[in-house]
Amino acid sequence: xxxxxxxxxxxxxxxxxxxxxxxxxxxxxxxxxxxxxxxxxxxxxxxxxxxxxxxxxxxxxxxxxxxxxxxxxxxxxxxxxxxxxxxxxxxxx
Numbered sequence: 001x002x003x004x005x006x007x008x009x010x011x012x013x014x015x016x017x018x019x020x021x022x023x024x025x026x027x028x029x030x031x032x033x034x035x036x037x038x039x040x041x042x043x044x045x046x047x048x049x050x051x052x053x054x055x056x057x058x059x060x061x062x063x064x065x066x067x068x069x070x071x072x073x074x075x076x077x078x079x080x081x082x083x084x085x086x087x088x089x090x091x092x093x
Contacts (some may be wrong), residue, residue, distance in 0.1 A: 022091025048083035061087035
């Protein structure tokens, strides 16, 4: 049995910072993976997931289904990552 509780989400907005951003910009010119950006995105996604899980638990859920990410840029120097899914209670019938 599955009981649907509604939307669970977690949001994270991050800036790399000026010094790291300049270094990453030089690396981007050279081509290839820019590890500073990769770490930033990985960390941001993890924080968004953690916040989504906290939100689902507040709703009383024991699972999240149909989880997705969305991202956008804010003002040219911030990245917003949103993790969202449907909070549910899954249990025996």
